[in-house]
Amino acid sequence: MRERLRTLVGEVFDVPSADVPEDASPETMSDWDSLRHLELMLALEMEFGVQLATETIPELTSLDAIEEFLRDQDAPAG
Amino acid sequence: MSARPFAQLRVGEVAGWSHVLTDEEVDAFAALSGDDNPLHLDDDFARRQGFRGRVVHGMLLGAFLSRVLGTILPGPGVLWLSQTIRWSQAAYVQDRIEIGVEIKHLSPALRTMVLATTIHNHRKELLLSGEAKVMMLGQQASVPWSETVAVVTGGSRGIGAAIVRALAEKGARVVVNYRQDAEAADAVVAAIKSAGGDGLAVRADMASADGADALADAALDAFGRVDIVVNNASPPIVRKPFEELRWEDVDAYASIYLRGAFTLAQRVLPGMKERAFGRFIHVLTSAMWGTPPPGTSGYVAGKSAAWGLARGMAVELAPYGVTVNAVSPSAVMTDQWDGASDARRRALAMAVPARRLAGADEVASTVLFLAGSEAGYITGANLPVAGGEVM
Numbered sequence: 001m002r003e004r005l006r007t008l009v010g011e012v013f014d015v016p017s018a019d020v021p022e023d024a025s026p027e028t029m030s031d032w033d034s035l036r037h038l039e040l041m042l043a044l045e046m047e048f049g050v051q052l053a054t055e056t057i058p059e060l061t062s063l064d065a066i067e068e069f070l071r072d073q074d075a076p077a078g
Numbered sequence: 079m080s081a082r083p084f085a086q087l088r089v090g091e092v093a094g095w096s097h098v099l100t101d102e103e104v105d106a107f108a109a110l111s112g113d114d115n116p117l118h119l120d121d122d123f124a125r126r127q128g129f130r131g132r133v134v135h136g137m138l139l140g141a142f143l144s145r146v147l148g149t150i151l152p153g154p155g156v157l158w159l160s161q162t163i164r165w166s167q168a169a170y171v172q173d174r175i176e177i178g179v180e181i182k183h184l185s186p187a188l189r190t191m192v193l194a195t196t197i198h199n200h201r202k203e204l205l206l207s208g209e210a211k212v213m214m215l216g217q218q219a220s221v222p223w224s225e226t227v228a229v230v231t232g233g234s235r236g237i238g239a240a241i242v243r244a245l246a247e248k249g250a251r252v253v254v255n256y257r258q259d260a261e262a263a264d265a266v267v268a269a270i271k272s273a274g275g276d277g278l279a280v281r282a283d284m285a286s287a288d289g290a291d292a293l294a295d296a297a298l299d300a301f302g303r304v305d306i307v308v309n310n311a312s313p314p315i316v317r318k319p320f321e322e323l324r325w326e327d328v329d330a331y332a333s334i335y336l337r338g339a340f341t342l343a344q345r346v347l348p349g350m351k352e353r354a355f356g357r358f359i360h361v362l363t364s365a366m367w368g369t370p371p372p373g374t375s376g377y378v379a380g381k382s383a384a385w386g387l388a389r390g391m392a393v394e395l396a397p398y399g400v401t402v403n404a405v406s407p408s409a410v411m412t413d414q415w416d417g418a419s420d421a422r423r424r425a426l427a428m429a430v431p432a433r434r435l436a437g438a439d440e441v442a443s444t445v446l447f448l449a450g451s452e453a454g455y456i457t458g459a460n461l462p463v464a465g466g467e468v469m
Contacts, residue, residue, distance in 0.1 A: 035159065038188055042211060045185050052187045054397055 081155030083354030232311030331380025432465030
């Protein structure tokens, strides 16, 4: 999942996936502004087939947070 | 031209627009943009390069695409975030272009969508293809009172009847719910109609999901929509020390305040989202604020549960133009107080900073404010109507 996620972030930010830092976030990527964040969230929905909730969007600001969110989507309830 | 509510948009929805390209448009675009490349302005030059005539600016096609996105689908209120474009063929003056857009993905949380965009000429040749990402900007929905339909539970008397009258005076059609007193409910509806309004009395027990469903059915069958719900119904309020309280007592409050309100909301919400306008207003109690009076734990628990539901709904429904609020009156002079002595009433009034008790019309006017289009930015608010008793 991590590689798929890095590839997606690379596509949205128009950089090779290898150049996406492991600690990618708005602090470490200068292009990660509000518009890019919106594009990333949209790409996440389309690539992983999830529907984000309004309150989730501001929290998904790192690869770790996004990966954890995606794993929670797959995990059985309980 | 008004913006379409986001909830009305569907994946797979398509729209098109057809237009014949003219010399004047190409010349005007060259003048506007400063792009006077002879490929666009000089037929002979273009033909020598192998084209049939001067080539229409690619971005002029893009401008017409902007027109479709901004006026047809998704329409007014759209913000164009990004666009990929691949030009496949040249477009010429006198070509009839067919612009097509199709919604491929919708993100309600982002109020954003992805659309496939194409432009063909009249020979069905693909001129342009690409993908648009657009956002629908937030909008302040305004619905005239005369178009609204309100449901007031427990609307046959007291605070409920005052709310019904206030809404009807504004021009709303009002469904007056009652449980027992058909005569009183009919009288309220008759008064509305004699004043030139429209209303309907519906018997339904809001303590049961079936009752709330029946009320929703009746309102939707009669008027086709529900824009405003006022959750006002209540069982008789009986003070009991906690040790004498039985779960059935608590359940009687919770069934109406929570289950009835929940069921009714679930039924009418889809239409509110479609129209990007909705109002849920709970009539709660000032006893929820600060220290509750002894003997009211069941009652206050029921009202507090309703407020918990309201807050949760408020945060989730705000993006759709649906607000969820409450009013919390202190003692209101209705027939519930008929048995109270004058001394008891005076004591109650003296305990309030305003030194008087509230009238049902004062609660109604607060509900009316929250129900109106002007209060569209207020959600998750619980307004005390208590003369300063709580704050």
